[in-house]
Every structure is written in C-alpha cells, then in structure tokens.
Amino acid sequence: MFADVPLFPEQASTIAPRVDAVFFYVLGVTIFFTTLIAFLVLYFAVKYRRRSEEEFPVPNVGSMKLEFVWLIVPFVLAAIMFVWGASIYIAMARPPDDALEVYVVGRQWMWKLQHPGGQREINELHIPVGQPVKLLMTSEDVIHDFYVPAFRTKADVLPGRYTHTWFEATKPGRYHLFCAEYCGTEHSRMGGWVHVLSQDDYRRWLEENADRSMALLGRNLFSKLQCVTCHSGNAEARAPVLEGLHGRTVPLRDGKSVFADDNYIRESILKPDAKVVAGYEPIMPPFVLKRSADDTEGNLTEEELMQVIAYIKSLRPGETPPRVEESIPPEKKK
Amino acid sequence: MTTAIAEPRPSPPHHRPDDRVPDYINVSYGVKSWLLTTDHKRIALLYLISITLMFFIGGAFAVVIRLELATPKGDLVSADTYNKLFTMHGIVMLFFFLIPSIPAVLGNFLVPLMVGAKDLAFPRLNLASWYVYMTGALFTLWAMLAGGVDTGWTFYTPLSTSPTTHTHVIPTAVGILILGFSSILTGLNFVVTIHRMRAPGLTWMRLPLFIWSIYGTSLIMLLGTPVITITLVLVAVERLWGIGFFDPRVGGDPVLFQHLFWFYSHPAVYIMILPAMGVVSELVTTFARKTIFGYKFVAYSSMAIAVFGFLVWGHHMFVADESAYAALVFSALSFLVAIPSAIKVFNWTATLYKGSIVFHTPMLYAFGFVGLFTIGGLTGLMLATLAIDVHVTDTYFVVAHFHYIMVGGAIMGYLGGLHFWWPKMTGRMYPEFWAKIAAAIIFFGFNLTFFPQFLLGYLGMNRRYWEYAEEYQVLNVMSSAGATILGVGYLIPFVYLTWSLWRAKEAGPNPWGATGLEWLTPSPPPQDNFPETPVVTMPPYVYSRKEAEVVG
Numbered sequence: 001m002f003a004d005v006p007l008f009p010e011q012a013s014t015i016a017p018r019v020d021a022v023f024f025y026v027l028g029v030t031i032f033f034t035t036l037i038a039f040l041v042l043y044f045a046v047k048y049r050r051r052s053e054e055e056f057p058v059p060n061v062g063s064m065k066l067e068f069v070w071l072i073v074p075f076v077l078a079a080i081m082f083v084w085g086a087s088i089y090i091a092m093a094r095p096p097d098d099a100l101e102v103y104v105v106g107r108q109w110m111w112k113l114q115h116p117g118g119q120r121e122i123n124e125l126h127i128p129v130g131q132p133v134k135l136l137m138t139s140e141d142v143i144h145d146f147y148v149p150a151f152r153t154k155a156d157v158l159p160g161r162y163t164h165t166w167f168e169a170t171k172p173g174r175y176h177l178f179c180a181e182y183c184g185t186e187h188s189r190m191g192g193w194v195h196v197l198s199q200d201d202y203r204r205w206l207e208e209n210a211d212r213s214m215a216l217l218g219r220n221l222f223s224k225l226q227c228v229t230c231h232s233g234n235a236e237a238r239a240p241v242l243e244g245l246h247g248r249t250v251p252l253r254d255g256k257s258v259f260a261d262d263n264y265i266r267e268s269i270l271k272p273d274a275k276v277v278a279g280y281e282p283i284m285p286p287f288v289l290k291r292s293a294d295d296t297e298g299n300l301t302e303e304e305l306m307q308v309i310a311y312i313k314s315l316r317p318g319e320t321p322p323r324v325e326e327s328i329p330p331e332k333k334k
Numbered sequence: 335m336t337t338a339i340a341e342p343r344p345s346p347p348h349h350r351p352d353d354r355v356p357d358y359i360n361v362s363y364g365v366k367s368w369l370l371t372t373d374h375k376r377i378a379l380l381y382l383i384s385i386t387l388m389f390f391i392g393g394a395f396a397v398v399i400r401l402e403l404a405t406p407k408g409d410l411v412s413a414d415t416y417n418k419l420f421t422m423h424g425i426v427m428l429f430f431f432l433i434p435s436i437p438a439v440l441g442n443f444l445v446p447l448m449v450g451a452k453d454l455a456f457p458r459l460n461l462a463s464w465y466v467y468m469t470g471a472l473f474t475l476w477a478m479l480a481g482g483v484d485t486g487w488t489f490y491t492p493l494s495t496s497p498t499t500h501t502h503v504i505p506t507a508v509g510i511l512i513l514g515f516s517s518i519l520t521g522l523n524f525v526v527t528i529h530r531m532r533a534p535g536l537t538w539m540r541l542p543l544f545i546w547s548i549y550g551t552s553l554i555m556l557l558g559t560p561v562i563t564i565t566l567v568l569v570a571v572e573r574l575w576g577i578g579f580f581d582p583r584v585g586g587d588p589v590l591f592q593h594l595f596w597f598y599s600h601p602a603v604y605i606m607i608l609p610a611m612g613v614v615s616e617l618v619t620t621f622a623r624k625t626i627f628g629y630k631f632v633a634y635s636s637m638a639i640a641v642f643g644f645l646v647w648g649h650h651m652f653v654a655d656e657s658a659y660a661a662l663v664f665s666a667l668s669f670l671v672a673i674p675s676a677i678k679v680f681n682w683t684a685t686l687y688k689g690s691i692v693f694h695t696p697m698l699y700a701f702g703f704v705g706l707f708t709i710g711g712l713t714g715l716m717l718a719t720l721a722i723d724v725h726v727t728d729t730y731f732v733v734a735h736f737h738y739i740m741v742g743g744a745i746m747g748y749l750g751g752l753h754f755w756w757p758k759m760t761g762r763m764y765p766e767f768w769a770k771i772a773a774a775i776i777f778f779g780f781n782l783t784f785f786p787q788f789l790l791g792y793l794g795m796n797r798r799y800w801e802y803a804e805e806y807q808v809l810n811v812m813s814s815a816g817a818t819i820l821g822v823g824y825l826i827p828f829v830y831l832t833w834s835l836w837r838a839k840e841a842g843p844n845p846w847g848a849t850g851l852e853w854l855t856p857s858p859p860p861q862d863n864f865p866e867t868p869v870v871t872m873p874p875y876v877y878s879r880k881e882a883e884v885v886g
Contacts, residue, residue, distance in 0.1 A: 005808045009793050019721045023792075026719055030712035037708050039685055041701055044686035046695070050623070055690045056878035062628035062681075070680040078669040078715060085719030086662055092724060093658045106496075113366050118681060141587055142493040145653065145728060149794025152725040156654045158490060158589070160582025163655045176803060180796050181726040182486045184493060188799035284749075291583075 002104035012175055012196065013151035014168040015092060020152075022084045029077055045295035092153070095166035099134035100127070103214065103306045106137065106144035106157040108183055109190035114303060116310065118211035123192030125177065127169060134166040136262055140302050148194050154180055162262045169196040218311025221304055223321065225287065233320030237285065242275045243320060246313040251278040266311050355865065357761065357858040373861055378443035379759070385431050385439065386828070388471060392426035395419045400783075400817040403810050408800045416800040418501065424487030429510050432740055433602060435748045436609035437466070437555075438520055441548045445524055445757055447852035447859065448542050450533025450868045455526040458702035461521035466512060474509030477502040486798060488599070491580035491591040495572040495623040499723050504573060507566040514559045518603075519640030521555030524548055533851065535870035539633075542850055542874050543626060546633040547612025550640035554601045554608075558644070562598035565591065576823050581771060589654055596647035606740055607707075608636055609745025611678055612699045617750050618682045620848040621697035622689030626873035628681045635674035642671040652723045661720060668718035674690035675711050677702060694846070695769035699750030702777050707743025710735060713788065731791025737784045749776070749827065756831065761858040765838060768830045776823035782816025849875055 011017050028195070031156030102125065105112040113121045127133045137146060139159040146165065147154040150173075155165035179190035197205055222228055230239035242248075246265070251257045253276040258264055267274050272284035289305065300308070358375045367377055367770050399419050402410045414447070442460065446453050479482065483506040485494040528549050532541075568579045569591070581590040619626050626632055648656060648664030656664075663807030682704055689696070713735040716722045725734060756764050763819050786809040795806045802810070844853040854865050 006793055006805055007789055015721075019725055022719060023716065023722050023725075026712075026716045026722065030709070030716070033712060034705070034708050037679060038705050040683050040684060041704055044683070044689065045691050047699070048622070048686065048689050048691050050690040050692045055623070056687055057622075057624050057690045059625045059876075060627060060684075060688070061625060062631070062684075066680075066684065067628050067631050067677070070677060074673055074676045079673060081715060082666055082669050082718045085721040085723075086665060089652075089661065089665075089720035089724065090658060092721065122652050141498075142496060143490060143654075147728070147794070149725070152721075154724050154727065158582075160588070160653055161655070176794060178794065178796050180418075182490070182493070182728075182798040184484075184499065185417065187417075188408070188413070188796075188801045278475070 003074075010150045010171075010173075010175070011152075012169055012171045012173060013148075013153065014170055015088065015150045016150065016170075018088050018091075020170070022081070022088060024083065026081055029081075092165070095134040095164065096132045099132035099166055099203070101134050101136060102127070103303075103310070104135050104137040104146060104157065105140060105302045105306070106179070106183075107140040108142065109179070109186040111144075111146070111177070111179075111190070111192060114214055114301065114306065116214050117206055118213045118217065119206060119209040120211065123177070124315060125192075125194045126197055126202065127194065127207050128199050129169050129172050129196050129201070132166055132168040134164055136162050136164050136306070138162050138302055138306075142183050143181045144179050144183050145188065147178045147180035148175055149178070150175040151194075156181055162266060164262075169194075172196045172198050173200075214307045214310040215313075215314040217304075218307035218309070218314075219321065221300065221308050222311055225299060227306075227308075228321055230273075230284070231320070238280070239322070240280060242312050243315045243317045245315070253278050253280070253282075262309055262313075265312055266305065269305065269308065338880065348416060355860040357856065358861045359761075359858050361861045370461075372461050374442050374446050374454050374460055375759070375859065377460050377464050378439050380415060380736045381434060381438040381442060381467070384468060384471065385434055388426050388430040388607070389824075389829075391475075392423055392431055393824065395423035395426065399423060400814040402800070403802070404814045406802050406804045406807050408823070413800045416485060417486075417798070418482035420798055421484050421486050422478050422482055425474065425483075427508065427740075428487060428602070428606075430467075430474065432606045432744055433517060434467065434520075435606075435744065436613060436751060437524070437548060437551055437605070438464075438516075440544075440613065440748075440751045441524060441551075441609065441754060442520070443592065444755065444852055445527055445545065445548060446531070447758075447863055448530055448545055448850055448863065449528060450851045450870065451527060451531040452862045452864070454523045454532055456523050458666070459519050460523055463516045466519065467516040470509045470513030470516065471513075472509075473512060474506055475651070477505035477509060480505070480726060488595060489566075489569060489591075490595075491569065491572070491586070491588050492582070493550050495569055502857045504570050507570055511563050511566045514563045514768075517555045517559045521552035521559075523557065524552040529553075533868050533870055534846070536851075540870055540873050541804065542612075542614035543615035543629070543632055543635070543636075544609075547615070547636045550636040551608045553640050553859040554605050554643060556683070558601040558605075562602075563592060565594040565598070568594075589651065589656075592651050592654060595645065596633075596749050597644075600647045600650065601643040603736070603739065604639055606744040606877075607747075608639060609707075610703065610744045610751075610832075611636065613747045613751035613754070614682060615678075616702050616848075616850070617696045617700040617754055618685050619875045620754070620846050621694060621700070622686050622691045623847065623877045624685055624689040625873070625877070626681065627684035627687075628677075629873070629875075631677050632681050634814050635677045642667065642674070644744070646671055648814060649718060649723070649756055652720060653727055665718055665720050665723075669715065672715055672718070679708055679711075694753075695764070695766060695773055696750045696754035697713045698770060698773045698777075699746050699753065702773065703743055703746040703750065706738050706746060706780070710738030710743055713738065726791050728792035728796055730787040730795050730797055733797050734784045734787035734791060737787070742780055746776075749773075752831075754846070755852075757845050758852055758857045758859070760835055761841055761856075762834050762838040763841050763845065764827075765830050768826060772823055772826035772830075775826065776817060779816050779818075779820030779823050783813050783820050786810070786812045786816075847877070870885060 103114040111123050113125050130218040140155045144157040146157055151167040153165055153167045155163055173196055175194045177192045177194050225301045231242050233241055245260050248260050249257050250260050258275050269287050272286055276282045287299045290301045358373055402416055483501045483503055495720055571577050572579050576584055578586040580586040580588050646668045648660055649668045652661050790806055790809050795802055841857045843856050851868050
C-alpha cells in the first residue's frame with residue numbers, strides 16, 4: 001500500500017527543477033535550524049535540570065556579540081532565499097517571445113480552452129513537449145486559478161482582465177490540472193488533465209481537431225459587430241487603424257501613452273472611453289459581455305472577445321477587410 | 335514578572351483565614367454580580383468560558399472536515415456542507431477563539447496585576463467589550479444555525495458578493511464586524527493601562543515581556559481592526575445594492591478586496607502569535623529560574639513584529655496578478671519579519687543554558703511551542719520565497735504552515751499560560767500527572783495531523799477540496815487519525831481543569847517561585863489586586879539575592 005504513496009511531485013517543466021532546487025535549499029536551512037534548536041533545548045533541559053530546590057543559577061543578561069550573530073546569520077541566509085526565489089519568479093513572469101498561445105476561460109466549474117488554430121477543449125489541454133506555451137486567461141464569474149503541480153505553475157484567473165502564465169513541458173505524459181482558488185460548490189471538481197504530446201503526436205492532434213482558426217472566427221465577428229465601419233484601415237477614418245497594433249506603444253489624447261497588450265485591447269473594446277488614442281474623438285460605443293450564451297443584452301462572450309483580440313493581433317498592414325457598404329455604426333448605449 | 339524583591343511585600347503569608355480580604359471570586363455572589371462586574375479578573379473568566387465554548391464549536395467543525403477527508407470521494411457530507419464547514423471552522427477559530435484567546439483571557443486577568451494596578455484603565459469599557467464580543471458571537475452563531483456561509487473565512491470577492499452565492503454572507507460579516515469593536519476596545523484599554531497605570535518604579539525596561547507582547551498586540555488591534563470593519567461594510571454594500579467595489583461586472587476590482595482584507599488579516603496573525611510569545615518568555619524564565627537572555631532584544635522584537643507585520647500583506651497575492659515589482663518588495667519585507675521571530679527563539683534557547691530547569695506542564699508547552707513555532711516560522715520562509723510560493727500557495731502546504739503557527743504556536747502558548755496562571759486565577763493547582771499526559775497527547779496528535787499536510791501540499795493537493803485525487807489518500811488518513819488524537823488531547827484539560835476548581839489542592843500565592851508582581855498577591859487575588867500599591871526596584875526575572883546583586 002505504501003509503495004505507491006508519492007512523497008514528491010513529478011518534475012515535468014523547465015521551471016520545476018529550478019523551483020525544487022531553491023526549495024531544497026530552504027528545506028536544508030529549515031532542517032538544520034529545527035534540529036539545532038530542538039537539540040539545544042532538550043540538551044540544556046536535561047543537562048541543567050534542577051537538582052535541588054536551593055539551586056539558583058548565575059544570571060546571564062545577554063551578549064551583544066551573540067545577538068548580532070543570530071541577527072546577521074539568518075539575515076544572510078534569508079537574503080539568499082530572496083534573491084534565488086525572486087530570479088526564478090521573474091523568469092516565470094516573462095514568457096518567451098516564441099511561446100505558443102492558448103486562450104483560457106474559467107467559469108464555475110470548468111475550464112474552456114482555445115488554440116490559435118481554433119481547436120477547443122474542455123478541462124483538457126494538449127500541448128507539445130519542448131515548446132514554451134503561454135496561457136492568456138480570464139474568468140466569466142469568480143476568481144479561479146490554473147495550477148499544474150507537475151509544472152510548479154500557478155496563476156489566478158480573474159474576471160474582468162487577462163492574466164497570463166507560461167511553461168515549457170519536458171516530458172510527454174498526463175498531468176493533473178487543478179483549480180487552486182476556492183470558487184464555490186464544485187471547486188474540488190474543477191480540474192482535468194494536461195496532456196503533453198511529442199511534437200509528432202501534437203501535430204497529429206492539431207490536424208484531427210482542426211477547426212476554423214481563432215483569428216478567422218474573430219474576423220467574422222469584426223464584420224458582424226460593425227467594427228470595420230470605423231476601424232476601416234484608412235488613417236483618415238473616424239477610428240484608428242488596428243493593423244500592427246499589438247505590442248506597439250500608442251499615444252493617447254491626454255498626452256500619456258500606453259503599451260498595447262491584450263489587457264489594453266480588451267479595455268478598449270469594453271470601455272472605449274478609458275484610453276482614447278491621440279487625434280480621435282471618444283465616439284466608440286462600449287461593447288457588453290454576455291452574461292450567458294442566450295443573453296440578448298450583451299454583444300459577445302468572453303471566448304468571442306478573445307477571438308476578436310486574436311484577430312486584431314493577427315492584422316498586418318493592408319489586411320483590414322473592405323468596409324461593407326450597408327454597415328451602419330451601432331447606436332451608442334445609454 | 336517584575337520585581338522579585340519589591341520593597342513592601344504585600345500580604346505576608348501567615349494570615350489567619352478569618353482576617354483575609356475576600357478574594358475576587360468570593361467577594362460577592364450571584365449571576366448578577368458576574369454579568370455586571372467591572373473587575374478585570376471576573377471579565378477574564380467570562381471570556382474564558384465564552385472562548386472555550388467557541389473553541390469546541392470550531393473543533394467540532396474540524397472533526398467533520400477530517401472525517402470527510404479520510405476518503406478521496408465526497409461521501410460523508412455534500413460539497414456545499416463541506417464548504418460551509420471549513421468556512422465556519424476558520425471564522426470561529428480565528429475571530430472568536432484565537433484573536434481573543436490570550437489577550438482577552440490572560441491579558442485581561444494579568445495586565446493590571448503585572449503592572450501593579452487595581453484594574454484596567456476603563457473597567458466599564460472592559461465589560462462592554464465582552465458584551466460586544468458576545469453580541470458578535472451570537473450573531474455569527476445564529477447565522478450558522480440559519481444555514482451558514484460558504485465563502486471561505488477570507489470572503490474573497492466576487493464570490494462573496496456574487497448573487498449566485500446564496501449563503502448567509504451578510505449576517506456572518508456583521509457578526510465579525512461587531513466583534514471587531516470588541517478587539518478595538520480591549521486593545522485601547524491595554525494601551526492606556528500600560529502607559530498610565532504602571533506601579534511606582536516599574537519603568538518600561540522593567541516590564542514583564544508578556545506586557546511588551548500584549549502592548550504590541552494591542553497596537554495591531556487598534557490600527558488594523560478598523561480596516562477589516564470597513565472592508566466588510568463594502569462587501570455588504572456591494573452585495574445588497576450592487577454598488578461596484580470589487581466585482582468587475584459592476585465596475586469593481588476583485589484584487590482590491592484582497593489588499594484590504596490582508597491589510598488586517600496578516601497583522602491579525604501577529605495578534606494571535608505575539609501574546610503566545612509573551613507567555614513563553616514568562617514560562618522559560620520561571621522554569622529555568624533564570625533571567626531572560628537579551629531582554630531588550632526580546633522586548634523590541636515584539637514591537638518590530640508588530641510594525642513589520644503591517645508591511646507584508648502583499649505576500650498573499652503573489653499569484654493574484656500582482657506586479658512583479660510589488661511581489662519583490664513584499665517578498666523581501668516578509669523575510670525581514672522573520673528576523674525578530676528568530677531572535678526570540680535564539681534568546682529563549684540561550685536562557686535555558688546553565689539554568690535550573692524543571693519540567694512542569696507549562697514548561698512542556700513552552701518546549702512544544704519553541705519546536706513547532708520554529709517549524710512554522712521556517713516553512714514561512716519557504717512561502718516568502720517567491721518561486722516556492724507560486725507552487726505551494728493555496729495548497730495544504732499553507733494549511734500546514736499556518737496550523738503550525740496558530741495551533742502549534744498560539745494554542746500551545748495559550749495552554750501553557752492557562753496552566754501557569756491557573757493557580758493564580760482559581761487558587762487551585764491543576765493535576766500535574768494528567769496535565770503532562772494531555773500535553774504529550776496534544777503534541778503527538780498535532781504533529782500527526784499537520785506534518786503529512788506539508789507533503790500533501792508540495793505534492794499539489796489544494797486546500798478547500800471536498801474531493802481529492804486518490805494518490806493523496808494515505809497521507810490524508812494519517813492526518814485524520816492525528817486529528818482524532820488531538821481532539822482527545824484537548825478534551826482532557828477541559829475535564830481536569832473543571833474538576834480542579836472544586837477538588838484540587840490550594841495553590842498559595844506563588845507555587846512556581848516566579849517573580850512577577852502577580853505572584854506577590856494571594857491566589858486568587860482580592861478584588862483590588864494588591865492590599866497596598868507595590869513599589870518596583872528591580873528589573874524583571876531576578877530570582878535570588880545573589881542575582882539581585884549582579885543584575886540590580
């Protein structure tokens with residue numbers, strides 16, 4: 001029975017051995033000091049046990065020298081922990097530029113994942129071995145957290161904004177995916193598996209599950225939602241050109257500027273007045289997220305919003321589709 | 335413990351029983367004389383009864399949680415019930431037991447005695463704070479009986495403000511909000527008493543270390559509690575009227591809640607552990623018959639912990655989209671707060687060196703505290719290390735860590751202090767044999783319960799899971815077995831301490847040969863504490879004439 005009891009988690013990402021290395025350092029310090037203190041306390045307790053009621057030990061009010069020793073030694077050991085842990089954390093926060101992007105939407109109580117090629121999954125994620133994967137994540141309701149213990153990766157998934165995390169799997173296999181942030185009744189069942197496939201298997205999986213790409217779906221929405229009416233690709237139009245927008249710094253009307261990342265594009269769609277591009281009027285109507293699939297008040301779902309963003313990110317100069325004649329701009333919401 | 339050799343030694347030992355001043359328990363009789371008392375010692379006993387009740391309610395929730403987790407499938411209670419159980423376990427244990435435990439019981443009883451005063455600065459406010467506590471507690475218990483709450487004790491938004499969460503969030507929050515005022519009033523009372531009512535000659539550097547720790551704790555209560563009060567009001571306003579503070583659907587920011595919540599709730603951890611550290615300083619010196627090693631370092635480290643404790647709240651949000659720069663700062667500050675804790679542990683250990691050590695039950699709890707707090711503190715360093723925290727936050731590793739601090743630390747300190755001052759509070763000794771058995775059972779049961787949870791957490795088992803993956807079962811069964819033992823361990827002191835009130839032998843004024851002012855007055859003390867105001871001429875922890883010459 002005890003033979004199959006795991007005592008240490010599998011290491012299946014490039015970051016896992018680095019996290020475990022700093023963990024073993026802190027664990028070493030922990031074992032050393034716990035043993036030292038326990039030994040000294042027990043040794044003193046036995047050695048200096050009271051042998052007679054008349055015994056009054058010689059008082060010792062302290063020693064500056066010793067106080068500084070046990071102020072400085074823990075300080076130095078802790079400083080090493082800080083620097084070591086922080087350097088790995090910074091690596092975790094910066095996905096490599098060539099990372100494959102996967103779009104994640106969490107909701108009570110399931111994970112919905114979309115690949116750029118349009119492949120969609122629920123509670124399962126297929127990724128290739130040996131290639132960095134970046135997750136762009138949001139939630140439809142409360143806070144969730146995408147956690148893969150074998151990768152030592154965890155990031156909160158928040159409603160109303162995008163968060164990201166990344167990992168590079170090192171071993172093909174099947175690994176637990178958990179929701180780590182308490183999210184209500186079925187929190188403990190909000191999980192599934194990450195399948196790490198060899199490059200060949202991954203290519204095969206992509207082909208078998210191929211669908212219209214996210215950008216293509218986003219292009220349809222771009223026309224359907226009348227975005228193209230104003231964002232027509234003409235610099236003289238009422239709205240800025242979106243070609244090559246992602247990753248650029250955009251000057252704003254109030255003299256500030258903003259780096260155009262996913263969160264900025266999201267905000268510009270949902271709250272257009274928040275950051276208006278220099279040289280344009282705040283005339284764009286805000287688009288409203290649907291609270292459910294059959295919500296007629298809203299314009300688009302979280303997943304559709306991700307498709308639109310994927311499309312905008314894919315736009316290169318000259319690629320904006322032609323303006324449709326009968327398009328009329330949607331009325332501004334009251 | 336202050337002077338050993340205070341000049342006018344109050345109440346010489348050879349009084350005949352009939353010319354004794356009646357002690358505070360026998361000075362008047364009847365329910366009314368207790369419910370309307372302004373005597374800090376009687377109020378301490380009112381708190382003792384109330385928090386003991388809350389402790390066993392919180393413990394009962396824990397028992398069901400551990401029974402459910404004995405198997406991977408959710409087969410004992412439903413998911414919703416389970417979620418309510420861990421939520422209510424946290425709320426009862428933290429807000430209604432641990433936060434008031436040492437301050438409201440031992441602090442209330444001892445602060446005036448230790449500083450040589452007749453009572454706290456505001457005796458009626460003190461009684462009021464107990465009534466406020468009871469109002470909050472009854473409100474919360476009512477909410478639990480009416481159906482409970484399932485948001486986790488952390489009330490994270492937008493889960494807690496979402497209209498789809500149907501449980502009693504607002505009544506519970508109101509209960510905690512009311513309770514907060516009790517904390518504030520108690521803290522205020524202690525701060526004023528320690529500043530203004532010290533006996534002649536009792537300078538700051540002659541204060542017992544317990545008083546220093548209670549002083550630090552009171553500052554946190556005064557400065558931190560209003561923040562949680564405001565936060566809970568904002569949650570209620572968003573839930574009732576949909577005004578957006580935290581839910582992005584109505585224009586709020588969910589992480590803002592976490593900042594506000596932890597701005598109080600992290601310092602609140604120090605409300606729980608600092609008083610226990612103060613208790614341990616008293617125990618180690620008394621039972622080693624030796625003055626504390628490095629008095630100033632131990633005293634100032636309490637203040638350092640109280641101050642730094644306010645600067646580390648962001649370490650609860652390393653994976654919650656916190657900016658990497660903020661995470662770096664909060665990580666560094668979290669390491670700094672560990673240093674004053676380390677200083678205390680080293681100084682207690684050094685105090686034992688060449689001491690004259692006896693192993694009465696309170697000292698066993700002090701040893702237990704030092705060992706378990708060391709493990710709890712060092713695993714805290716793992717959590718402060720950014721890369722490790724990303725992996726283990728929100729797992730059982732965190733659960734194990736904070737139970738080592740709060741159960742292994744704070745409750746060990748509380749039980750040690752309760753046994754140590756029991757003779758003073760009741761005039762009777764506890765039965766030493768049974769007390770040692772219970773201490774051993776608690777220590778063993780505690781470790782069996784919580785050590786496997788460190789392994790579970792690093793393996794990736796998440797907290798607040800009603801069902802879990804099968805490979806985690808063996809460690810969970812160990813933990814559940816340990817919890818059973820721990821539960822029995824906690825029942826034993828309850829039985830023999832109650833028994834001791836009537837049957838145990840009388841204690842006399844100073845059964846331990848301790849030095850504090852509280853040991854100069856009879857046990858139990860008279861209503862006014864001291865027949866004459868004591869005058870202090872010595873630093874604390876001076877155990878012999880010879881020592882008095884060296885230190886004095």
